[in-house]
Amino acid sequence: xxxxxxxxxxxxxxxxxxxxxxxxxxxxxxxxxxxxxxxxxxxxxxxxxxxxxxxxxxxxxxxxxxxxxxxxxxxxxxxxxxxxxxxxxxxxxxxxxxxxxxxxxxxxxxxxxxxxxxxxxxxxxxxxxxxxxxxxxxxxxxxxxxxxxxxxxxxxxxxxxxxxxxxxxxxxxxxxxxxxxxxxxxxxxxxxxxxxxxxxxxxxxxxxxxxxxxxxxxxxxxxxxxxxxxxxxxxxxxxxxxxxxxxxxxxxxxxxxxxxxx
Amino acid sequence: xxxxxxxxxxxxxxxxxxxxxxxxxxxxxxxxxxxxxxxxxxxxxxxxxxxxxxxxxxxxxxxxxxxxxxxxxxxxxxxxxxxxxxxxxxxxxxxxxxxxxxxxxxxxxxxxxxxxxxxxxxxxxxxxxxxxxxxxxxxxxxxxxxxxxxxxxxxxxxxxxxxxxxxxxxxxxxxxxxxxxxxxxxxxxxxxxxxxxxxxxxxxxxxxxxxxxxxxxxxxxxxxxxxxxxxxxxxxxxxxxxxxxxxxxxxxxxxxxxxxxxxxxxxxxxxxxxxxxxxxxxxxxxxxxxxxxxxxxxxxxxxxxxxxxxxxxxxxxxxxxxxxxxxxxxxxxxxxxxxxxxxxxxxxxxxxxxxxxxxxxxxxxxxxxxxxxxxxxxxxxxxxxxxxxxxxxxxxxxxxxxxxxxxxxxxxxxxx
Numbered sequence: 001x002x003x004x005x006x007x008x009x010x011x012x013x014x015x016x017x018x019x020x021x022x023x024x025x026x027x028x029x030x031x032x033x034x035x036x037x038x039x040x041x042x043x044x045x046x047x048x049x050x051x052x053x054x055x056x057x058x059x060x061x062x063x064x065x066x067x068x069x070x071x072x073x074x075x076x077x078x079x080x081x082x083x084x085x086x087x088x089x090x091x092x093x094x095x096x097x098x099x100x101x102x103x104x105x106x107x108x109x110x111x112x113x114x115x116x117x118x119x120x121x122x123x124x125x126x127x128x129x130x131x132x133x134x135x136x137x138x139x140x141x142x143x144x145x146x147x148x149x150x151x152x153x154x155x156x157x158x159x160x161x162x163x164x165x166x167x168x169x170x171x172x173x174x175x176x177x178x179x180x181x182x183x184x185x186x187x188x189x190x191x192x193x194x195x196x197x198x199x200x201x202x203x204x205x206x207x208x209x210x211x212x213x214x215x216x217x218x219x220x221x222x223x224x225x226x227x228x229x230x231x232x233x234x235x236x237x238x239x240x241x242x243x244x245x246x247x248x249x250x251x252x253x254x255x256x257x258x259x260x261x262x
Numbered sequence: 263x264x265x266x267x268x269x270x271x272x273x274x275x276x277x278x279x280x281x282x283x284x285x286x287x288x289x290x291x292x293x294x295x296x297x298x299x300x301x302x303x304x305x306x307x308x309x310x311x312x313x314x315x316x317x318x319x320x321x322x323x324x325x326x327x328x329x330x331x332x333x334x335x336x337x338x339x340x341x342x343x344x345x346x347x348x349x350x351x352x353x354x355x356x357x358x359x360x361x362x363x364x365x366x367x368x369x370x371x372x373x374x375x376x377x378x379x380x381x382x383x384x385x386x387x388x389x390x391x392x393x394x395x396x397x398x399x400x401x402x403x404x405x406x407x408x409x410x411x412x413x414x415x416x417x418x419x420x421x422x423x424x425x426x427x428x429x430x431x432x433x434x435x436x437x438x439x440x441x442x443x444x445x446x447x448x449x450x451x452x453x454x455x456x457x458x459x460x461x462x463x464x465x466x467x468x469x470x471x472x473x474x475x476x477x478x479x480x481x482x483x484x485x486x487x488x489x490x491x492x493x494x495x496x497x498x499x500x501x502x503x504x505x506x507x508x509x510x511x512x513x514x515x516x517x518x519x520x521x522x523x524x525x526x527x528x529x530x531x532x533x534x535x536x537x538x539x540x541x542x543x544x545x546x547x548x549x550x551x552x553x554x555x556x557x558x559x560x561x562x563x564x565x566x567x568x569x570x571x572x573x574x575x576x577x578x579x580x581x582x583x584x585x586x587x588x589x590x591x592x593x594x595x596x597x598x599x600x601x602x603x604x605x606x607x608x609x610x611x612x613x614x615x616x617x618x619x620x621x622x623x624x625x626x627x628x629x630x631x632x633x634x635x636x637x638x639x640x641x642x643x644x645x646x647x648x649x650x651x652x653x654x655x656x657x658x659x660x661x662x663x664x665x666x667x668x669x670x671x672x673x674x675x676x677x678x
Contacts, residue, residue, distance in 0.1 A: 043561065044584050044606075047644070055646050173647035180639040181632070188638040196641060205644060216541070216563030216586035221640045223517065 007079070007092025012100060014072075021100050024060060028108025036116055043212060046125050049109060050208050053133050054201055058140045059165050061101050065144025066161040068097050070154045090257040094145055094250065102137040106130050125211040132204035135242045139200040140168075142249035149256045168201045176202075189221050193228045200245040203238050290339075291315035299324050299333070299341070299350075306331055314339040314362065323347045329354040335361035338392060342366035343375065349396070352380045358387040367396035369424045376401035376426070377415075380408060380434075388413065395419060398426035399447060402434040402456075411440045418446035421470060428469065431456040431479075439464060446470070450492065453479040462486055472497050473514075476504075484509060495520040495540060502528040506535065514540040521562065524549040531555075537562055543585070546572035546598070555579045556676065564590050564630075568666075573597040581675045582606060582625070586643060589625040589666060592634050596665050600625060604672040612673045623671040626662045628655035 031052060035045040072093065079089055113126050144161055151157040176195060180188060196202040210217065210230030217226050228234045288302045288310060296302050298321050302312045309330040316337030324341070326333065331354070338361065343349040345368035352359060364377035377396035380386050386408040393399045399415035402408055415428040428447040431437055437459040444450040450466030453459055453476035460483040466473040473489030474496045476482065482501065486508040489496050495514030498504070504527060511521035521540035522532070526548040535557045537543035543562040544554070548571040555578045559565035565585040566577070570593035577599065582588045583606040602618070603625075610619035629648045633640045642648050655662055 041584075047584070050644060051646070051649065054644075170647045170650065173642055173645040177632070177639060177642055177647065180636045180642075184636055189641070192638055192641050202645075206641075209644060216640070216643060220517070221637045225641060 004088040004092045004095075007084075007089055008095045008099075010092075010096070012096050014096070020064065021104055024064075024101075025104035025108040028105055029111055032109050032112040033115075036112055042113070042116070042122075043125065045112075046129055046208070047212055049129065050205070050212065053105075053109075053129070053136070053208075054205055055169055057105060057133055057136050058168055058201055059162075061137050061140030062144045062147075062161040062165045063158060065097055065101070065141045066148040066157050069093070069145055069148035070157065086258045087254070090254050094142070094253070097145065098138045098141040101141050102134040105133045105137055109133065122211070125208075128211045129208050132207045132242075135239070135246070136200055136204045139242060139245040139249070142246050142253065146249040146253035146256070149253050149260065168199055172199045172202065189224045193224065197238065197241040200242055203242045203245070207235065207238055285309040285311055287311045287313060289313045289315065290319075292317040292319070303328065303331075318342065320344050323349070323351060325351040325353055326357050326359075327354050328357075330356045332358040333360070333362070334358075335363070335391075338363045340365060343368060343377075343396070346370075348375045348377075348379050350378050352378070352383050352386055352388075355384040356386065357383065358389070359391060360387070360389050361391065363392040363394070365393070365395050367398070369397040369420065369426075374398055374401065374426060376430075379403065380405045383408070387411070396426075397424075398430050399428040399444070401426075401430045401432070402437060403432045405434045405437070407436045408434065409438045409440070410442065411438070413442045415442060415447065416445045418468075420446075420448075425470070427452040427475075428466070431459060435459060438462070443467075444469065449473075449475040450489070451487075452476065453482060455479065457481050459483075460485070464488070467491055469493065473511075474498065476501060480504070483507070488512075489514075492519075494518055495523065495542075497523040497525065498527060499525040500527075502530065504530040506530065506532045508534045510536045510538070511540060511543070512536070512538045514542075516541060520545050523547060524552065526550075527552060532557065536560070537565070542567050545569070546575060548572060550574055552576070553578075557581070558583075559588075560584055563587065566625075567591070568593065568596055568598055570594075570596075575599070576601070578602050579672075579676045580604070583675070587627060587630045590630040590634055591626055591663060591666060594663055596663050598666075600666065600668040602670045602672055603668055604675045605668070608671045610671060617673050619671040619673055623668040624656055624659060624662055624666065625668060626666045627652045628661055631661060 032049060035048050110130050143164055147160050148157050151160060176192060196206055206229040210226055229238050288296060288306060290296050290299055290302045299314060300321050303326060306328050308328055311332045314335045316339050319339060319341045340363040341349050343366045345366050348367055349364045367375035367377055376398035377393035378400045380402045383405045384407055388400055389411040391413045393413055394416040396417060400410055410429060417425050425448045427449040428444040429439055429451045431453045433455045435457045437456060439451060439461040441463045444466040445468055447469050448471045450469045450473045451461050451464060455478050457480045462485045464487045466489045468491045470493045472494050473492035477499045479501050481503045483505045488510045490512040492514055496511055514521050519541050521537040521543045523545045528550045530552050532552055532554045533556050538560045541563045543559045543565040545567040547569045550573050552575040554575060558581045561584040564587045565582055566589045568591040575598040578601050580603045588605060605623050605625060608619060608623045610621040612619055628651050
């Protein structure tokens with residue numbers, strides 16, 4: 001067994017024992033299941049779930065992710081004293097955080113759809129929602145690790161994580177709205193779609209919207225939107241943008257982890 | 263005083279004339295003594311019955327000018343216009359056309375060719391025909407009191423500019439259009455200057471433009487029809503006292519597609535309809551004093567759009583579920599009212615348990631106003647930011663029209 005997988009294994013075991021992670025998965029399960037209970041049809045459940053997903057996944061992944069790195073600080077230092085490559089240690093720790101986060105969401109939210117056989121929600125819609133949630137979980141976990149590794153002060157780090165959450169979920173869109181309202185006379189659609197691609201939360205939202213809100217996505221804006229997020233090429237571009245949002249913070253954090261004096 | 267035998271003879275003679283059985287039956291069959299419908303019509307007397315046996319008939323335009331004829335096909339005899347003329351014209355009163363297949367009128371920009379044209383006739387019955395691949399399907403012009411029933415009208419090869427309408431009424435009041443199946447063509451059912459008519463239980467699917475389209479046709483009824491997947495949905499205009507009841511308007515998706523666009527429709531009723539999956543469910547454009555009640559709006563982009571020129575419309579007992587926007591309006595003030603509807607977005611409570619929410623509901627979202635004025639903002643649909651803005655606006659309404667409030671939102675969806 002390689003070193004990475006050993007560390008990953010220990011990380012996952014630790015998180016699996018962690019009640020928070022269990023509560024996170026159960027929370028999604030109970031929420032989705034009760035949405036089925038109250039709303040009945042699959043498409044409506046998907047929409048309600050989207051609203052939760054866009055707020056909760058970034059919040060939990062960012063804050064919990066930062067706290068996880070801080071709390072395993074001593075364990076990391078202990079392992080660094082052993083003949084283990086830093087690369088393996090970092091990879092193991094990152095995956096030990098990202099996989100359970102993504103898995104808890106996928107299982108918690110996905111299981112009810114499997115139990116209800118979709119209940120009218122198309123396979124494509126469920127698949128896109130779950131993939132977007134998983135991608136968003138991993139991207140936010142990567143951002144959280146980068147924040148935690150750059151800030152030694154635990155309180156400041158968690159504060160930054162919360163700040164990043166506010167920025168990605170609310171403030172960024174407020175900026176977009178301000179642009180849409182103030183530069184009314186300009187053809188704004190393309191620049192705005194490009195700006196959306198630069199925010200992982202907006203990418204996740206865009207991917208799911210093309211599946212769920214097709215009737216509203218009309219007119220010039222909607223047509224462009226559908227082409228940007230809904231077409232095969234658009235989906236690939238959006239997925240690539242999300243992948244960059246995973247790879248870039250991961251690379252930054254990894255570089256910091258390798259060079260840092262613990 | 264007449265002698266008894268003479269009296270009987272007169273009576274018998276009178277009976278012979280009046281007896282329906284006196285009408286002769288003329289059989290048309292390929293290769294027989296009467297090989298064409300035109301030949302049968304040449305010898306037909308009023309009230310006769312013409313039976314057309316199965317086969318293909320390529321005749322010049324056939325004109326029925328003898329009243330009270332019954333023309334009945336056996337085994338769908340097919341009449342074709344050979345791609346260059348109207349197939350069959352009914353120009354006499356009380357004619358019945360049943361069981362024919364009419365096809366191949368061809369298209370011309372200069373005249374309106376049809377599978378079946380009824381012209382200046384009264385009380386015709388057009389039923390159980392198959393009318394396919396014509397410019398216009400069944401065209402009623404200046405005819406009164408006809409019944410168009412159980413026909414299949416299809417034309418899927420042309421586009422919006424090379425087909426006409428499937429069932430077209432022009433100055434033809436008191437017509438009933440019942441249980442027809444329409445697919446393709448430009449408009450499905452088209453009424454113009456045709457008052458007091460009715461369309462019931464028709465099914466109009468995938469026409470290139472409007473499933474139902476009427477203008478200047480007052481006091482008409484449209485009940486229990488299905489309009490689905492039509493290019494621009496349904497648009498009705500310039501009519502008053504119409505009743506639109508129990509229809510299904512679904513899947514009208516596109517930049518200019520409407521489940522039901524009501525333009526200058528005055529004093530009418532829109533009730534018990536089902537609007538599902540349309541870009542815009544109902545759009546009120548200059549519509550006045552409409553009673554819009556008991557409809558279900560489900561999964562539309564915009565369930566109801568009220569323009570500034572619409573006024574005094576009453577929305578009651580409707581059910582709004584899963585729409586991206588329940589109500590949008592470009593008007594700052596609106597005299598249309600919403601009362602006792604059920605909204606899935608309603609978050610109020612009902613302390614006295616009378617089934618009516620204790621706090622009013624404002625169906626116009628702030629975001630709805632924003633995208634009316636700044637369309638690119640649609641990109642922020644379902645953003646958490648938008649949820650926050652809408653909530654703030656709902657708590658402290660500043661920008662949304664004060665009058666667009668449901669003071670008595672229902673706690674439970676009304677029965678359909």
